[in-house]
Amino acid sequence: MNNLLAARSQMGMSLAFHIIFAAIGIALPLMMVIAEWRWRATKEEAYLQLAQRWAKGTTILAAVGAVSGTVLSFELGLLWPEFMRSAGAIIGMPFSLEGFAFFLEAIFLGIYLYGWNKIPSWFHFLSGVIVALSGLLSAMFVTLVNGWMNTPTGFVLADGKFTNIRPFAAMLNPAGGPEAVHMILAAYTAAGFATAGIHGWLYLRRGKNRFDEVAIGIALAVGGTAVLLQGVSGDALARMVAATQPAKLASLEGQFRTETGAPLRIGGLPFPKERVTKYAIEIPDGLSLLAFHNPNALVKGLDQVPEADWPDVRIVHLSFQTMVGCGSILCGFSLAAFWLHRKRRLFSRPVVRLIVLLSPLGFVALEAGWMVTELGRQPWIIYHILRTRDAVTSLPNISITFTVMTITYLILGVITTWLLGKHVIASPETRLIEKEETV
């Protein structure tokens, strides 16, 4: 494995690992706070138990998220020193602000988790709200940095150097806002459906019980609302990409030719050598309509870009299709679930089975979406300014650190999953609730 590929793999692996914990770290506090709020309003024991159980999960996941996030902030420099040297000053502002958001999250998480009996209950609730909000802010700031890598603004490029830097203009780059909204909604979607799935599975095992019902209710409300809003956010993001990164849009869609009235492809497999995407269901004028809100709009194809500067079109297109596919399925299910809830038929066994079945799709979409944005930007680390291969470290043998990190993360992932399983599934409080239900 050459050094560039090893460095990219290590970065990608670290991101893919971190994003799972980060997403749960954003969404679980929100659900935990909703549960506590329901408990304060109704005094129903199940909500309190749920808030405490989710808080436990948050502790484990937040720790893994915090340390894997630290790894990323170092790896930016360790793997891409030239990127950080040239761009550090420009992207420093969102990172610094993220630092403070992270501080607030860590401080109030400590207070929330360990302070149940030490502080007034209203303050405890408020701490949870601050954790949920600051998690959201952290995600926003970090995604703004990724936005800048896609649509770099806020500077003047002179002799390959960034001059006349305007930090806030860089932070508020065109891609940043839409990407941040998309990421935050994705986190709620992924974690919401995953949580609903876990409780759905428990519900099937334990039989009808209030505890899992309220858990599924809150998780689906969060995940379902988010995925429906995701449709609007995805549209805004796609139009932004169409306007600012035509080559990226072309590889998302497998659009090789520049044409007006470009079709929307569902599925299909791009063949970069033959410059054609085969086996797709094509909706005439669909892409022009979606990307520019005009059926006759001109869509630039990959033919506008030298072939050497193409991303890996096949992987990008397939990831994009995976993301959109998973999102659409979840949207459809969410609409059905809201209707079933009104009809009070949400907790019939077939529906709960379906919830379990669909529960991983949010995370699949989240990971696929990051593949789209990261691989779609290649071969650039800063779009049209710095190539990834020019940013990589001179340190040899990156494959060694990649291997060490991968093994470490694999072990951590397995243990974390196992621990979550133990705590969500088999802790004594669970039996307590079951007993109450059967009595």
Add this chain to the structure above:
Amino acid sequence: MSSVSLLAGAILASLVMYSLLAGADYGAGLWDLLCHGPRQSEQRHLIEQAIGPVWEANHVWLILTIVLLFSGFPDAFGALCVGLAIPLFLVLLGIVLRGCSFVFRSYFTGERRTQLYWGKVFSISSSMTPLFLGILIGSISCDSVIIHGGVSENGFLKTWLLPFPLSVGILAVSLFAYLSACYLAVDAGNAELRDDFRLRGLIAGLVSIAMAVITYVIAGSSAVGIREELSNRPVAWLIEVCALGSMIVAFRGLLLRRYQQARIAAAIQVALIVVGWGIAQYPYLIRPGITIANSAAPRNVAAAIDVALGCGAIVLIPSLTMLFAIFKGTRGVTQQEQAGD
């Protein structure tokens, strides 16, 4: 004071906070490794109680330090990441293992042996991380990291695998252990447990004095620049005298079992050591080539980050004060005692 020096000062301040807070958490990990005697499990329990609610917030000081470094001094960060990639990577590995194994141990429900195994991972990684952090500090102070065009002149090992950085590493471990013992003696719920950590504090304190002397001697041959600054600058003398004074107060506190006094004095001592290092290092970030001036981001960027830091501090300081008031205040201690009884 220019916006750039202000930012450099903020980085040093953040490093001081990291040493005082997270440093003590690492030290606690070392004591976890060395737990022995009849009160072994009580000692472990105390350590877990002491760092559980705060370690994540404490850890953020490192993130802030790194973020400010790469925003304000991108060239220095780039050079650090090339020349000292290996110790940085080991620090990272230590951070990951420490954080994860700590929660794994706390939440583990299976076999006792496996839980003890997580405890070992936690305590070993807690002891290794400050060693490499110290090595990083030592390496940037001893003229070994020279980067030209993204390539390290001394390779990737000879930048840090040297006597001076190694002795700074051991000094960091012993100082953090000392600091942590002083904190734990206050947090401990009963007199016997306090005495355990009193003894440990005294031993670690003596080791750190020895390591400081050894480091100073080694500096004579390999870190001449920073040694000269430490020996010749009047400001450095002042700080050295104050650090010595607080050390005496801390030792007196430990000897007379005035733990509150020992805790505060030890914290001041460690803070002064880090500040003293920072002043002796000034105006360099990485000796011999990278200074605050020649690696700084443009002035307006530094100024904007300074403003962001100021705004952040308005929110951060009361929040942090609250966190420590809730868990480390006298009320917290008495409640822990009640829970222990």
